[in-house]
Amino acid sequence: MIWSAASALARLLPGEAAHRLAVKTLDYGIAPKSDNAHYGRLLARTVAGLDFANPLGLAAGFDKNAEAIKGALGLGFGFTEVGTITPKPQPGNPKPRVFRLPQDHAVINRYGFNNDGMEHAGRRLAAYRQNPVQGIVGVNIGANKDSADRVADYYTTAAHLSPYADYMTVNVSSPNTPGLRGLQEPQFLKEVINAALAGMADAGSIVPLMLKIAPDLDDTGLIAALNTALEEGCSGMIIANTTITRPPNLTHPSKGEAGGLSGAPVFSLSNQMLHRAATYLEAEGQFKNLPIIAVGGVSSAETAWVKLRLGASLVQCYTSLALEGPLLPQRIIDGLAQKMKQEGLTSIDDLPHPVADAQDVVKSLDQG
Numbered sequence: 001m002i003w004s005a006a007s008a009l010a011r012l013l014p015g016e017a018a019h020r021l022a023v024k025t026l027d028y029g030i031a032p033k034s035d036n037a038h039y040g041r042l043l044a045r046t047v048a049g050l051d052f053a054n055p056l057g058l059a060a061g062f063d064k065n066a067e068a069i070k071g072a073l074g075l076g077f078g079f080t081e082v083g084t085i086t087p088k089p090q091p092g093n094p095k096p097r098v099f100r101l102p103q104d105h106a107v108i109n110r111y112g113f114n115n116d117g118m119e120h121a122g123r124r125l126a127a128y129r130q131n132p133v134q135g136i137v138g139v140n141i142g143a144n145k146d147s148a149d150r151v152a153d154y155y156t157t158a159a160h161l162s163p164y165a166d167y168m169t170v171n172v173s174s175p176n177t178p179g180l181r182g183l184q185e186p187q188f189l190k191e192v193i194n195a196a197l198a199g200m201a202d203a204g205s206i207v208p209l210m211l212k213i214a215p216d217l218d219d220t221g222l223i224a225a226l227n228t229a230l231e232e233g234c235s236g237m238i239i240a241n242t243t244i245t246r247p248p249n250l251t252h253p254s255k256g257e258a259g260g261l262s263g264a265p266v267f268s269l270s271n272q273m274l275h276r277a278a279t280y281l282e283a284e285g286q287f288k289n290l291p292i293i294a295v296g297g298v299s300s301a302e303t304a305w306v307k308l309r310l311g312a313s314l315v316q317c318y319t320s321l322a323l324e325g326p327l328l329p330q331r332i333i334d335g336l337a338q339k340m341k342q343e344g345l346t347s348i349d350d351l352p353h354p355v356a357d358a359q360d361v362v363k364s365l366d367q368g
């Protein structure tokens with residue numbers, strides 16, 4: 001009750017102020033606490049060699065400065081991904097730069113990697129590692145807007161932050177740093193992945209490396225990204241970031257704002273990409289070698305379930321948490337556990353991947 005009221009109050013604040021308040025309250029531990037221990041092995045899953053207590057994670061962009069790790073994991077998430085973190089601090093784009101579109105269950109943001117830089121994040125992560133809680137912590141890295149050598153930024157951040165990370169993510173898919181998405185081209189992607197791997201190796205702390213891509217890549221771009229990730233030694237894909245497209249059915253007056261769109265309107269788009277990636281990897285005999293973390297429009301156990309059935313090993317959410325408040329993760333986890341029991345499954349690894357009727361799964365949900 002108190003948390004529903006708090007969420008309702010936060011909705012009265014402008015998007016960025018509500019975001020700051022949410023990070024601070026989690027940092028101070030003012031949040032509902034969940035305990036998923038009673039689910040035991042039901043929702044547990046080993047992905048890229050890491051043991052996740054459940055498959056739901058908090059997506060990058062919420063905890064940009066690694067300030068709220070314990071608070072986020074305390075909400076019930078099995079993992080949290082901090083960042084995007086760049087080598088130097090940077091202010092990001094002029095405000096306002098976050099717009100909530102409640103009637104469309106969506107957000108548009110053009111933050112532009114505002115963050116305190118890797119030194120600050122490193123200190124926060126080191127402090128967390130002194131006294132950690134259960135849960136996996138990913139660290140998402142990017143390049144400074146004014147960098148003279150963007151590829152080198154991935155080396156620098158990987159070298160500095162990998163000692164504190166369970167996994168790292170190279171983010172080459174934010175639409176809010178001009179030119180960044182050009183790094184998704186295979187020749188640059190290869191350089192970025194190798195720079196991050198070299199940074200980790202030089203720091204003596206090699207952890208699984210994930211590649212996060214945009215939902216706006218065409219089929220050729222997607223397949224090229226998958227092949228490059230496989231060839232260069234990535235441990236997983238994150239599909240997908242926000243979209244620069246605008247579906248025609250958006251209704252909120254802010255729909256024309258520039259930036260990346262997230263939430264319900266990217267559910268279908270990211271599912272199509274997830275399904276294509278999962279079936280391609282399956283056909284190539286690589287499904288187990290490049291697990292997929294699926295993100296985009298997860299707002300319920302049903303939407304998370306669709307992504308798991310389409311071939312995701314794990315799922316993440318962000319926008320639904322921003323719009324619905326801190327009780328949401330536990331609702332999703334409880335719902336997933338219930339679904340597992342309904343289907344007679346005792347382990348999430350027993351889900352068939354990828355399902356044959358994937359398009360039907362998506363369609364039935366879109367219509368509902």
Ligand SMILES: Cc1cc2nc3c(=O)[nH]c(=O)nc-3n(C[C@H](O)[C@H](O)[C@H](O)COP(=O)(O)O)c2cc1C
Nearest residue numbers: 059060061084109240241262263296297317318319
């Ligand atoms: C306000 C906001 C800021 C974001 N910042 C980042 C970021 O810094 N790095 C990143 O990789 N993704 C970022 N994202 C993208 C999310 O991690 C996620 O990929 C996307 O929002 C789709 O998931 P959702 O529909 O559950 O929000 C951001 C999303 C939002 C809404």
